[in-house]
Structure formats: C-alpha cells, structure tokens
Amino acid sequence: MTRLRFHKSLDELKEKLLVVAGMAEQSIQRAVEAYRTRDLSICDLVDRGEMAINRLEREIDQMALDLLAMEQPMAIDLRFILAVIKINADIERVGDSAVNIIERVRELQAYPVCDLPIDIPRMADLAAAMVRKALQSFIEADARMADSVLAMDDSVDKLNETIHYALLNVMRDTPQYTPQALGALVIARSLERVADHATNIAEDVIFWVQGYDVRHKTSLGNGAGR
Amino acid sequence: MTRLRFHKSLDELKEKLLVVAGMAEQSIQRAVEAYRTRDLSICDLVDRGEMAINRLEREIDQMALDLLAMEQPMAIDLRFILAVIKINADIERVGDSAVNIIERVRELQAYPVCDLPIDIPRMADLAAAMVRKALQSFIEADARMADSVLAMDDSVDKLNETIHYALLNVMRDTPQYTPQALGALVIARSLERVADHATNIAEDVIFWVQGYDVRHKTSLGNGAGR
Numbered sequence: 001m002t003r004l005r006f007h008k009s010l011d012e013l014k015e016k017l018l019v020v021a022g023m024a025e026q027s028i029q030r031a032v033e034a035y036r037t038r039d040l041s042i043c044d045l046v047d048r049g050e051m052a053i054n055r056l057e058r059e060i061d062q063m064a065l066d067l068l069a070m071e072q073p074m075a076i077d078l079r080f081i082l083a084v085i086k087i088n089a090d091i092e093r094v095g096d097s098a099v100n101i102i103e104r105v106r107e108l109q110a111y112p113v114c115d116l117p118i119d120i121p122r123m124a125d126l127a128a129a130m131v132r133k134a135l136q137s138f139i140e141a142d143a144r145m146a147d148s149v150l151a152m153d154d155s156v157d158k159l160n161e162t163i164h165y166a167l168l169n170v171m172r173d174t175p176q177y178t179p180q181a182l183g184a185l186v187i188a189r190s191l192e193r194v195a196d197h198a199t200n201i202a203e204d205v206i207f208w209v210q211g212y213d214v215r216h217k218t219s220l221g222n223g224a225g226r
Numbered sequence: 227m228t229r230l231r232f233h234k235s236l237d238e239l240k241e242k243l244l245v246v247a248g249m250a251e252q253s254i255q256r257a258v259e260a261y262r263t264r265d266l267s268i269c270d271l272v273d274r275g276e277m278a279i280n281r282l283e284r285e286i287d288q289m290a291l292d293l294l295a296m297e298q299p300m301a302i303d304l305r306f307i308l309a310v311i312k313i314n315a316d317i318e319r320v321g322d323s324a325v326n327i328i329e330r331v332r333e334l335q336a337y338p339v340c341d342l343p344i345d346i347p348r349m350a351d352l353a354a355a356m357v358r359k360a361l362q363s364f365i366e367a368d369a370r371m372a373d374s375v376l377a378m379d380d381s382v383d384k385l386n387e388t389i390h391y392a393l394l395n396v397m398r399d400t401p402q403y404t405p406q407a408l409g410a411l412v413i414a415r416s417l418e419r420v421a422d423h424a425t426n427i428a429e430d431v432i433f434w435v436q437g438y439d440v441r442h443k444t445s446l447g448n449g450a451g452r
Contacts, residue, residue: 061433065308072298082291082311089312089426096422168408175401182394185408189415196322200315207287 006071010080013063014139017084017091020056021135023049024091025128027098028194032124034105035187038113043102053095060088076211083208087138090197090204094131097190097197104190108183116170116177116184118163120191126156127191130198137202143209149202156195163188232297239289239310240365243317246282247361249275250317251354253324254420258350260331261413264339269328279321286314302437309434313364316423316430320357323416323423330416334409342396342403342410344389346417352382353417356424363428369435375428382421389414 027049034042064081067073073081130152137145163185170181227235253275260268290311293299299307356378363371389411396407 065305068294068308069301069304075295078295079291082294085308085311086315089315168404171397171404171408172401175398175404178394178397178401178404182397182408182411186415189412 006067006073006077009063009067010077013060013067013081013084016056016060016063017088018135018139020053020060020088021091021131023053023056024094024098025131027053027095028101028124028128028131028191031098031101031105032121032187032191034102035108036121038105038109040106040109043105046098046102050095050099053092057088057092061085064088079208079211083138083204086204087135087201090200091131094194094197097194100190101187104183104186108180111179111183114177114180116181117166118184118188120163120184120187123156123159123163123188123191126152126159127194127198130156130195131201134198134201134205138205138208141205141209143206146202146205146209149198153195153199156192160188160192227297232293232299232303235289235293236303236306239286239293239307242282242286242289243310243314244361244365246279246286246314247317247357249279249282250320250324251357253279253321254327254350254354254357254417257324257327257331258347258413258417260328261334262347264331264335266332266335269331272324272328276321276325279318283314283318287311290314305434305437309364309430312430313361313427316426317357320420320423323420326416327413330409330412334406337405337409340403340406342407343392344410344414346389346410346413349382349385349389349414349417352378352385353420353424356382356421357427360424360427360431364431364434367431367435369432372428372431372435375424379421379425382418386414386418 027046030042030046030049034040034046064085068078068081071077130149133145133152134149137143137149167181167185167188171178253272256268256272256275260266260272290307294304294307297303356375359371359378360375363369363375393407393411393414397404
C-alpha cells in the first residue's frame with residue numbers, strides 16, 4: 001500500500017467513525033422522542049439502529065486493526081488509529097444507552113402518563129451536543145474544544161442531580177407515581193452515561209492531540225508525548 | 227529492543243493490567259462494604275484507590291503505545307496489545323463505578339438505616355467474580371471461559387431486575403423509605419454496570435483469542451481473523 005493509499009484509508013476510517021457517531025446520536029434522540037410520545041414504533045427503530053451500530057463498530061475495529069497490522073504506521077498515525085479504536089468503543093456504548101432508555105419506555109407503557117417536574121429532552125439535547133462536540137474536536141484535532149466538552153459534563157451532572165432530587169420528592173409525596181418517576185430517573189441516569197462517554201472521547205482527543213503537539217515541538221519522532 | 231526484551235515487556239504489561247484489575251475489584255468490594263456498614267472511612271479509601279487506578283491506567287496506556295510505536299509488533303502481539311488497551315479502559319471504569327457507589331453511601335448518611343428486601347453484597351460478589359473471571363480468561367487466552375462470563379451477565383441482569391421491582395414496591399408501600407430504597411437501586415445499577423464492563427472485557431478476549439486461532443489455522447500471518 002502506498003503512503004497515499006494509506007492516508008486515504010485513514011480518511012475512510014474517520015469517515016466511518018463519523019457515520020457511526022451520527023447513528024448513535026440519532027438513537028439517543030429517537031429514544032427520548034419515544035419517551036416523550038410513548039410511541040413504541042420508535043423503540044423498534046432504536047433496536048434496529050443498535051444492530052447497525054454494532055456491525056459498523058466491528059467493521060471499524062477490524063479496519064483499524066488491519067491498518068496497524070499491514071502498515072506499521074508512524075507514531076502520529078498510530079496515535080490516531082488508537083484514538084479511533086477507543087472512541088469507537090465509547091460510541092457503541094452510547095448506542096447501548098439508547099437501548100436502555102427504550103427498555104424503560106416499554107415498561108412505562110403499563111402506567112398512565114403523568115406530569116413530572118423535570119426536563120428529560122433538555123438533558124438529552126445537552127448529552128447529544130456533547131457527543132457531537134467531542135467528535136468535532138476529534139475531526140479538527142482541537143484540544144481546546146475537547147476541553148469545553150469536559151466543562152459541559154459538569155452541567156449534565158448538575159442537571160442529573162436536580163432531576164434526581166425532584167423525582168425523589170415526587171416519589172415521597174405522591175407514591176402512586178413512583179413507577180413513572182423511577183422510569184424517568186433511570187432514563188436521566190442513562191443520559192448522564194452518554195455524557196460520560198462524550199467526556200471519555202474528549203479525553204482521548206486531548207491525549208491524541210497533545211502527543212501530536214509534543215512530537216512536533218521536540219521532533220523526538222516517537223510520538224510518546226513525554 | 228531484542229525479541230526477548232520485547233516479550234518481557236509484554237509480560238510486564240500484562241502484570242500491570244492484573245494489578246490495576248485487582249485494585250478495581252477491591253474498590254468495588256470496599257464500596258459495598260461501606261454501604262453495608264455505613265463506614266465513611268472506607269469511602270475515603272475508595273477515593274484514594276480511584277486516583278491510584280487512574281494513574282496506573284495512564285501508565286499502562288503509555289506503555290502499550292510505546293511498545294506499538296517502537297516495536298512494530300507482529301499481528302499476534304499487536305492484537306494482544308490492543309486487547310490490553312481496551313481492557314484497561316474498562317477496568318478504569320469499574321473504578322468509576324466504585325466511586326459512584328460511595329457517593330450514594332455518603333448521601334445515605336442523612337437517613338436512618340432501614341431493612342430492605344434485597345441483597346446488594348450478593349450482587350457485588352457476582353459482579354466482582356465476573357471481573358475476576360474475565361481477567362483470568364485473558365491471562366489463559368481461554369475463549370470458553372470468556373463465554374462463561376457472558377452467561378454470568380444474564381444472572382446479574384436478572385438480579386438487577388428483581389432488585390428494581392422489590393425496591394419499587396418498597397417506595398410505593400412505604401414512601402418514608404424512598405431515599406434509602408432509591409440509594410440501593412442506584413447502587414445496584416452501578417454494580418450492573420461493573421458486570422457490563424466485565425462482559426466487554428470477555429468480548430475483547432474472545433475477539434483476541436479467535437484472531438489467534440484463525441491465524442494459526444490459516445497461517446495467513448496477518449492475524450486479522452477473517
């Protein structure tokens with residue numbers, strides 16, 4: 001494989017990663033839409049999406065492995081490929097969180113809808129924005145943007161705490177709504193988990209970009225970043 | 227670096243991974259002990275352990291990266307190092323789950339202890355056993371043992387569901403115990419997450435070992451496992 005073809009393969013790898021990330025983000029938004037509307041047909045879409053995400057995850061892993069095995073890439077490309085492998089694993093688990101959410105939506109069908117003093121769609125938007133921004137920081141190799149994802153995680157954690165206590169009060173004051181409140185609480189925790197995966201991705205980007213910087217500054221050439 | 231020294235480094239990498247896995251498993255057991263006894267001094271131990279786990283995680287990552295960068299290992303060693311990198315990430319998150327548990331333990335201090343119809347220590351033992359077995363399957367490159375971890379995950383999921391519904395009933399029937407029941411429910415979910423990480427590790431072991439088998443059967447030499 002020529003260097004040119006090798007770099008084309010790296011671009012293809014990045015492209016595939018963006019596709020699977022887009023699918024995972026869509027799954028989260030669909031799952032929350034299913035919660036909001038109690039529309040079970042959306043749940044089925046999420047299930048099918050999960051299978052597609054898993055297939056693509058394996059494909060990306062295999063492609064990354066093949067590139068490492070056949071090309072013995074230089075340190076900078078090596079770091080990039082390793083970042084892809086790690087980010088890929090986190091994205092697949094964002095898909096898992098979407099499945100966890102629709103499992104709760106299906107259970108909640110047994111109970112009447114009730115008004116809860118919390119905003120799940122807002123939390124979902126925040127978590128999805130974090131995933132999007134983490135991926136963007138990866139594409140642009142922008143450690144500062146990745147840093148801003150870490151700051152967003154604090155907001156999500158705070159929102160999750162607020163939701164937790166609001167729902168605790170609902171359960172105590174109106175125990176007849178406990179199943180609905182508990183369902184919402186578990187969904188909020190799944191979204192917090194999505195935010196954690198975005199944070200992991202951002203940390204990998206920082207690690208990758210810093211290695212890049214160090215390599216360029218010192219010309220050590222091994223890219224180990226020390 | 228000679229081949230001999232290279233293989234010594236791989237052994238060292240494996241050794242470090244086992245150390246961090248042991249620390250993570252201990253953190254889980256300590257966190258549940260803190261829950262059982264409401265002993266906050268154990269919570270502090272878990273906090274300190276978490277910092278040590280994070281440091282070791284970075285060290286393992288860097289060592290793996292250096293080996294890849296400097297040695298351009300053959301496919302079979304490449305697969306091994308990639309498995310280490312992935313397993314390492316899951317182990318660090320087992321440590322995170324322990325921290326999530328002690329956060330709840332600290333909050334629960336505000337409420338009187340009450341008897342709940344669930345068995346958190348049993349669930350913790352199961353989850354910790356899964357982590358241990360997943361690591362053992364890695365050391366012994368035993369895909370069948372890794373498979374048995376996947377089966378154990380079903381038991382943990384079932385146990386988690388049982389706990390979920392038992393606590394839902396506690397909350398509905400005795401709303402004054404809602405904070406305690408909710409704390410236990412969140413801790414059970416953290417343990418289920420530990421089991422998920424063990425499952426991820428087992429899947430990585432299967433992927434790694436199968437590549438190994440395929441390589442040996444076909445003598446393709448690229449270890450890509452296809």
